[in-house]
Amino acid sequence: MFGIWGHDNAAQMAYYGLHALQHRGQEAAGICTVHDDHLLVEKGEGLVNDVFHGDRLNKLPGRSAIGHVRYTTEGGRGIENVQPLVFRSTTGSLAIAHNGNVTNASDLKRHLERQGSIFQSTSDTEVLAHLIKKNISYPQNERLKKALAQLQGAFAFVLLTEDALYVAQDPNGMRPLSLGCIGGETWVVASETSAFDLIGAETVRSVEPGELVIIDDKGIRSDRFAPKANRAICSMEYIYFSRPDSDIDGINIHMARKRLGKRLAQEVRIEADVVTGVPDSSISAAIGFAEESGIPYEMGLIKNRYVGRTFIQPSQELRERGVKMKLSPVRQVVEGKRVVMVDDSIVRGTTSRRIVKMLRDAGAKEVHVAISAPPLIAPCFYGVDISTDSDLIATGRTPEEICELIGADSLQFLSAEGLVEAVGRNDEDPNRGHCLGCFTGNYPTNIFADTKLPHEKERV
The missing domain is CATH 3.60.20.10 (Aminohydrolase, N-terminal nucleophile (Ntn) domain)
Structure with a gap:
């Protein structure tokens, strides 16, 4: 707006x-x-x-x-x-x-x-x-x-x-x-x-x-x-939606995403030769992961600038078609290498599965997926297009099961605690809290409350 x-x-x-x-x-x-x-x-x-x-x-x-x-x-x-x-x-x-x-x-x-x-x-x-x-x-x-x-x-x-x-x-x-x-x-x-x-x-x-x-x-x-x-800003604003050059409550999005990547590298240990991010929203986190882990960052995936964001396409068919058109691997970067692919989230698994396959087809020896957010396990009722559990690959599955479904060698997620600390908003401060509903199933408002108007409640 x-x-x-x-x-x-x-x-x-x-x-x-x-x-x-x-x-x-x-x-x-x-x-x-x-x-x-x-x-x-x-x-x-x-x-x-x-x-x-x-x-x-x-x-x-x-x-x-x-x-x-x-x-x-x-x-x-x-x-x-x-x-x-x-x-x-x-x-x-x-x-x-x-x-x-x-x-x-x-x-x-x-x-x-x-x-x-x-x-x-x-x-x-x-x-x-x-x-x-x-x-x-x-x-x-x-x-x-x-x-x-x-x-x-x-x-x-x-x-x-x-x-x-x-x-x-x-x-x-x-x-x-x-x-x-x-x-x-x-x-x-x-x-x-x-x-x-x-x-x-x-x-x-x-x-x-x-x-x-x-x-x-x-x-x-x-x-x-x-x-x-209590303030409950949508965590996906820091993870995915907002532009890197935007600030929310004085916190720059690019710097917050770098800290997410750094914290992810602290929480997991992956032996690899190169780190790459999925353009565009994951680049900042990938840079942070590379800096913290000491694994070199390379541009292993190139984005077609004339294709929109696949997460916000209105249908699954368009999302899958968009992934094919959107990204291309750089063979000279990934061929024969153990690759850490940093992404901001796994929602339906469509993008991750196809990118892992792209990297393997380009000659990657191993593909390790590192996600700079916790698993998305619950619907969002507040304006993110995740309306049912069936949309989410992580609902009811372990990371190992998801890893097998997307065809990766390993899969790691950032913890919810790591997310809050890395972004820099203190959930103990009522003015700087997060909405973590899609990660935890605990929502900041009662979405199942009786919503009759006050005068109707009185009449009843």
């Missing part, structure tokens, strides 16, 4: 910001601006470059904008689900972009439909718009706070109206969301700080859990829609 307020070229700045966030979603993109008290939107399926070709940006005048790149976890594909979602009414229009999953969206939808709401998409994001409109008698800020307080799960929102930009973060702060500033007058918000670097913005701070930030022509102010709960 990206948002900007108070810039003469807001749509162009949003376009650049979305470029910096393209790795977070490759299925669709959209930008909405405010001009002459009207919301204007352009969006479509495909990469940012594919959607905003020709003069589409010129159709988006205005000094404020929000943008979104999509990676489907909830809701189907199709233009109706491409964000920002725009809602128009006689009492004012609203555009919403969302990162994460609202875990009680289905219950809220059923309640709202009984009250007469008609949904235009299958996205959980639309629930927020209907909740806001249900409290029409309250001022806008209060309506938004009441609506946000009814949501559960992981959510980071940017919302745009004719007269303000709103930014909200769930009470556990599970998704990264940062505020920045250009020249002291233009305010920006983005899922990652790498978007700020591209547009020349200075990072100000992270959005606090349970915080509602309001930005308008009067400036910026902070409110709360929920008490701050």
